Amino acid sequence: MQDLKMNDLISEGNLVYYITKEDVQLEAKRRIGRELADEEFPIIRKLLSNGISTSIDIIYNTIFTEEIKK
Numbered sequence: 001m002q003d004l005k006m007n008d009l010i011s012e013g014n015l016v017y018y019i020t021k022e023d024v025q026l027e028a029k030r031r032i033g034r035e036l037a038d039e040e041f042p043i044i045r046k047l048l049s050n051g052i053s054t055s056i057d058i059i060y061n062t063i064f065t066e067e068i069k070k
Helices: 006-011 021-032 038-069
Strands: none
Touching: 021 038
16 A cells, blocks of 8 residues: 555545544543553553454454445
8 A cells, every 4th residue: 555644545535444533532531531641551552452453354344244234
């Protein structure tokens, strides 16, 4: 893929889904009652990436199984 900036990726429809820092902060407020500090974000990024990597097969299987049923 070309070296595109995030705004280009979004505007050109190249992204299917993304999670912003603001999204994570809203979830933090909802779940733990506070915003996360900047120094917590490297850990959050790592854990989020690991979680998504672990479950992406399940997600893809579900998506494509549902599409095949249609």
